[in-house]
Amino acid sequence: KRKRKKRPPGNYRCDFNGCEKVFSRAEHLARHKLNHNPTVIYNCPWENCLKSFVRKDLLERHVKRHEIRSHPIHNPTTNPQDPENSNNAASPSNLISWLFDENQADMGHLDTGPNFSGGNFFNPNDDPFGLSSNLLDDILQIPPNFPNPAQQTLITPEIRQILINLVPAIANHEYFNHLETFLDLYWTCFHVQYPILHKPSFNTFTCHPILLLSMIMTGASYAKCEPNNFFKNDKNPREFADLIADPLRLIIFSCEEFHPPSQVYIIQSLLLLECYERFATNRKLHERAFLHHGTTIQLLRRSPGLGGNPLKNKTEYNRRHNATIWEKWIEFESVKRAALFAFYIDSTHSMVFGYQLMLFSNHIQLNLPCDDDLWESYLTPKEIPNRNDSMPFLVGLKKILNREHVNTGIFGKKILLAGLLSIMFQMQQRDLQGSILEFEQLRDTWKDTLSLAFDYWNCDIMKSCCNSESSYLLKNESLKTLRPFSLSQSDTRCKLPVYHMAQITLRIQHYDYYIFAGAPWRMNVQAEASDYELVGKKVREWANSPNGRVSVVYAYLFLFEMFLTPQDSVDQLNLPYDSDSDAVLNRLNVLALVTLLTWSYNFVLKGPESTPLSGSTELVSTKNLYSIEDGYNYLRRVRNDLSRLTGRMLHTLKPIDSVTFHNTVLQYAFHLESVENKHFMTGLLGMISTRFEECYWEVGNEFSRLIENCRRRSFGSDKVRCDDMY
Template sequence: MSPTEPAKRKRKRIIGTFKCPAVNCGKVFSRADHLGRHQRSHNPGSRYACPYPNCGQTFTRHDVKEKHFKRHTNGIEKSKRDEGSTENTLSPTDLIEWLFHDELSVDNSNSGTNLPGHSTDLPSGFSPVSLIETMFAVSPNFPNSNYRIAVNENIRSNLISFIPSLEANPDFGCLQIEECLSNYWLLYHPQYPILHRPSFLNSEAPPLLLLAMVMLGSNFVPCAKSADSLLRNPKALADQIAEPLRWLIFANIDCRPPAKVWVVQSLLLLETYEITSSSRFLHERAYLHHGSKIQLLRRSPILGGDPLKSENHDGAYSPPNQVWKTWIEVESMKRATLMAFYLDTIHATVYGHSIILYAHQLKLSLPCEDVLWEFDNTNKSETLSFERTPKFLAAMNKLLHRQKVVTSSFGKKVLLAGLLTIMFQMQQKDLQLSFLEWDSMKDSWNQTISLAIDVWRADICTEGGCCDTENSLWFPIESKKKLPPMLRIDDTRCKFGLYHIAQIYMRISHYDYIIYAGAPSRMNVKAGKAEYEIVAKRVMEWSHSLNGSISAIHAYWFLCEMILSPDNEDITFTYDPNTDPFMHRKNIIASAVLVLFAYNYSLHGPESVTYDQLATSDYYPDKEDGYSYLRRIRKCLSRGPGGPFHRINYGRTSAQFHEAIKLHSETLRSIDNKHHLVGLLKLFYRSYKGCNWEIGREYSKLFRNCIKRCLGRKSVVCDDMYVN
């Protein structure tokens, strides 16, 4: 066959003028096949409908319809079809697969969905369950509880050898140290149970860890409200320990990979104090060095090694007489790692710090039950039982699929932090993929995570939600009578402020609301007029959106929980940040106040224009005092279709609870005089003015700046915010 023969056989295309015969059409085509395709557009019976659920689009050409349908079924949309979801919504499975890909290794026995992963065999004859079973067969020999409080002169002298200046401090006698340690176990340990209380022995504890505990216990003296406190200046003692402690820990021979568990524990205790209760210098120092702690964990077996393995060994084989010690060491390191993850997340949420440890990097199980961790063999009436705790990622998977997870009070904190890290990752995806038509997905992933956070509050927490003390803390029976008012079982104030600020931060950044309030800089970077104008534009768009009103609802809700009784309008609470045992809550309160200022001021402007007529510099007339203002807002919201505002979740499923928030946000828009903020701002300006925490005093100045603006002052910036 010659090369030219195929060309001779080729059918010639008919070229000519082909006019559409349809009435009032008049279109002309040069090819007959083009006319044929066009004529189908005049015949509805020959149109091809997209079979994808709730799509509804029709096409005149079969090939165009097929091409359109593949957009539904390719990539992310495939999992939407499998779940029967409808769109533009990013489903939970989409979210997990998009973020984690093959990094996600889930123990399928604990997971609601089978996800791809890798597995690694445990040592022959060993499993975490067998370790626990062996433990139960052996009676632990824990010391008497007095030994974790009692301090003798030898212990004191050993501590002074690390910080010699403590010798001259009258608050560092044996009895004062004992008071500090008692405060630590009573007030800090229930919030962050990373030390094993039953086996703790002061005489055998690493001295630098003991100093960190004394530092925190000293800081808690105002919270304990003990009338017979032996400490004259507890804040000075805490700072005296904190300043050299970081360098002492870093210089210790155990502070190298793989780090001893006491090193990580000491750094965690120090970081919580530096970030929440110290000077700006120490606050910034903690942020600069918090990555060192994470790197120590990355270079240890608990976070290091194969990044795709499905399971870290929860222990190793030990002889019966060592089994309790082995389990305590392994569980302690796991808890320290989970707390490092929690602190990394909460500081990113509350302060706008950069996050460096993500959910998919934790291949650990959740903390064991509180009863097991706090089991003390001195109490013979206690009996132990064991249920294997789910893997962290498996629990996260369940949460995103709106399934209930049973875990300890500490585990609840960790799960909430996990949802927030997913939020941060998705925000990063927003920045990376906005040019790839990702913007249409933003609202859908936001909705998925927001609903999961509400599932966490409504289904994982009990009836009392974030205000139930026993949801967030675990106390031994003998401690309950010693608790200060804010930690008692009958206290109605919010214990999980992170829940509210999480829902707020999903919708407005820390940078926007603090710069809009007038902060001259953030993270040591000055914000000029141009930066403020950009922020003001974003805040204006936010406040006019549903996201703005939902943010405001959570801010109102949190403040109502903190200073109003849910059942009696005549009962109000005074908030003093110095006596708040929840170390991060004072910053979350400040954020909620600033969010309300940003929302209402951007919508309605100042409360009055009397600033230029004020006679004295510290007199600020208000139209409503802060308590009356919050009571009025709460009453107006409760009359709306969302139901009683102070009992949003009672008797409702998580979905109903989530929808109630939206209903309240719609009601909020119709409430008059929401910009009467001077009285509310004055409440917190005065309480933060005497704060022991330097950053708290900075917030007080920023509140005063917002007061002046609400009274009609034109200038925006709080020039003296960072001036001592």
């Protein structure tokens, strides 16, 4: 077992004679003192129970434990033999009551509970005017003086010169004349997924040049997605983006305003840069993003823009200063969205790259983003029909755990998913530390609660992760000609791959199948022979478990969504995939991980597909070796067999409610072993490896070599370690 890190002694010492306990927080000491001098004694009312408590909330908790034990709870995830009954799954109330309990039990000097109620750097009062408030309606009732939409992308000679002064290398590049197109692509590709900037008020004349460079860099990374093939020549526009990205972090760090309290454009620029560094460029910048992620988080923690009311009181409001008040509200909402996007990045990137979280759900005590129509509109709020009010993030998160509907926008739905991910990581950490919750029942059921919550989010909130309308802001038709197919309503592929990864990560650690596939190191830590042996045992145990089969079903479903049209669509087609033209953040990385996971499951159970490379320990090419079936036929066969065995379809255009969906997943998992020849994967591995080999992203090239290593092993090679991965 890992040793628990000892908390340093606190400042609050119990003064009761003979008691030597010390606490780090005053409220913990106050609660502890009740044990010495109780004001009221609460006795348990249950028959034959003699326990008593000094606090009423502890008695209520204790009584709940009696109630739980008296009503056994079905465990749908670990018992797929009865998949029809997941409707009776563990009640989420137990997990919720612990996570959101404001009065944690006296845990001594170890503050192991999440304590969602206090000490957070995002204060609940930071959102002083929810959209239901009369104040905001008063402020926004007069039309704002927004600039002409053309100024959202206009680059004048003066602006060009300012940008050249910051990054001289871009002046001589052949794509320097396409700055306006790159800004168009930012709004078309990135903004529709993550609307952290206020487009109606955006003006290149007033935008800080550092933020403008970040947007141009981001837009250039999407240039290969542009459907008119304008950038299909030999030079990849990401080379131009790299010219900006390489010095941009130093430019930001050297800026006079790079200090707490930070301006919002600094935070926004760092977030855009981090996304580019992680998913679009070379290994050097990819590593740099990890190193400096904490800097962005610290700037947010120390930003007074997240505390206090930008409108001191209503008496300051004056109609003559209407524009200024609009600007204050826009800035406030922009800061909030930047903070929420930082939280989203932290949660989702932690999952797909396997590093430790820096932000937790209890840190985010802000409202969800405002209504999409209000954020995107040039109209006054009174002219926007059916405008929704935003609710506190933690209220929305609690509703999702309770499987209750949450009315929020596209960005808000993604933030709620990040909240579920954060809770998952917190619970896994406490599970590893052996300090999870006070009652064993929750130890066994929290994964079921979260698994159902993820499916509820996917099916009942998003109406499927393949649904474009609930994933992107597609109402604006002005830039439709630049919109890539991957962001169109016609595309049936998964738009939010982190959902599938969430269901997988709930059941197996990223490290295990990554090393099992042959990765020589992870996070710069070399894998030894003993590591490969250990993960081999863990992967075998996982593959033989019900939870292992459930996670593989979610992996297969993602592969079906990526390469095949839905089962109920008119045309049964194979979907081509080009990595450089994929505009969906995270998707390429998740495709690699899901492929490795699926291969690990099948290889550890069934071994190689064939053995032409038996006895080989060299890096032999597999291009001329025969695959029993190609990737598309393999996926279609597995999908058809699962549907035939269960009598149900899971990959459909028609939305499925979360209970039916979850039950179907459990049935698929139960019958997965009956699908024959699932280890005939060399055709699929070759197809996916080629896709990664062609991409500009250097980490993608590394994945190509690792997947090719898996392919060699499926052809019988005895070499486990992929020495040429990096």
